[in-house]
Amino acid sequence: MDMEEWLVWQRGNPTVKAQIAEMTRSYNAYVHSVLWGPQPPTKWALFAAVSDGENLIRMFERYWAENAPSESQHRRLVTKIVRGYAQVRERVDRAEKIDEYLAQLADSGLAVSRVDPPGPKPGAEAATRLMWEIALNILNDPKRTPQIKHGWRRMLARMVETEAKARGLWYDVDSIAKMLRPSLTEWESRNLPNN
Numbered sequence: 423m424d425m426e427e428w429l430v431w432q433r434g435n436p437t438v439k440a441q442i443a444e445m446t447r448s449y450n451a452y453v454h455s456v457l458w459g460p461q462p463p464t465k466w467a468l469f470a471a472v473s474d475g476e477n478l479i480r481m482f483e484r485y486w487a488e489n490a491p492s493e494s495q496h497r498r499l500v501t502k503i504v505r506g507y508a509q510v511r512e513r514v515d516r517a518e519k520i521d522e523y524l525a526q527l528a529d530s531g532l533a534v535s536r537v538d539p540p541g542p543k544p545g546a547e548a549a550t551r552l553m554w555e556i557a558l559n560i561l562n563d564p565k566r567t568p569q570i571k572h573g574w575r576r577m578l579a580r581m582v583e584t585e586a587k588a589r590g591l592w593y594d595v596d597s598i599a600k601m602l603r604p605s606l607t608e609w610e611s612r613n614l615p616n617n
Contacts, residue, residue, distance in 0.1 A: 453506040475503040550601040
């Protein structure tokens with residue numbers, strides 16, 4: 423005897439009615455976990471929820487027999503399952519629209535790469551060159567050139583920062599020091615006597 427035959431056989435039993443109510447609650451909890459769980463639902467999980475709901479309705483129609491349309495418990499069950507269908511259909515439609523949109527993006531070549539590719543970034547070279555031009559102007563002016571001693575590179579970076587801010591460029595001293603380091607090392611080898 424399968425579950426449906428047992429339900430027909432047990433028609434009218436209050437324990438069975440309680441079990442029907444519990445099965446309805448557990449199904450609703452299942453649909454809720456599929457729809458709103460921590461992971462986005464797959465289409466297969468959504469369709470499985472719909473299929474389980476259809477089986478549950480069929481089983482309870484068999485249990486209630488000709489009284490099914492007038493039985494309030496059965497109507498509530500059908501209403502909840504139909505509401506679940508609507509939510510599942512909405513999620514499937516949304517997922518299909520997203521898939522279509524991503525396919526169109528991929529076809530058009532406009533797909534956005536989420537990975538930041540290695541190598542120099544656009545605009546970085548111009549900022550480095552501009553910082554070096556400011557530093558070179560300072561180094562070529564004997565009145566403004568910092569005294570060559572411990573910490574002179576940091577002092578130069580601070581002076582460059584002040585001028586860069588006056589031009590509307592907002593970089594911190596550490597970034598400016600990094601930008602200046604290669605050019606400044608080359609400048610030192612050409613312009614400072616070896617110790």
